[in-house]
Amino acid sequence: MEAGEKELLRSRIDTSLLNIKKFVEQDGGDLEVVEITDDYIVKIELKGACTGCSMNNMTFKAGVEETILKAIPEIKGVEAHNFELHK
Numbered sequence: 001m002e003a004g005e006k007e008l009l010r011s012r013i014d015t016s017l018l019n020i021k022k023f024v025e026q027d028g029g030d031l032e033v034v035e036i037t038d039d040y041i042v043k044i045e046l047k048g049a050c051t052g053c054s055m056n057n058m059t060f061k062a063g064v065e066e067t068i069l070k071a072i073p074e075i076k077g078v079e080a081h082n083f084e085l086h087k
Helices: 003-016 018-026 056-071
Strands: 029-036 041-048 077-080
Touching (some): 003 029, 018 029, 018 056
C-alpha cells in the first residue's frame, strides 16, 4: 500500500470514529489509530479510562470495529493494539 493511500484511509477512519471518540472521551478515555497494515488491518489503541474499563470489549467490538468496517469496506479487520479482547 502506498503512503498516499494509507493517509487517505487514515483520514476516512478518523472521520468514521468521530462520534465514538466523543463518547469515550466523556468517560475519560480516548482511542487512536496506531497502524494500518499493508493487508488492510487497522490497529487501534484504547487510552485513558478505556484501558481498564470492563466495557472496553463491547466498546471495541460493537463500536470501533463495527463502525470502521461499515464505513470503509476495503478494511479487512480491526485489532486491539494494547489489550486483549475477551470472546
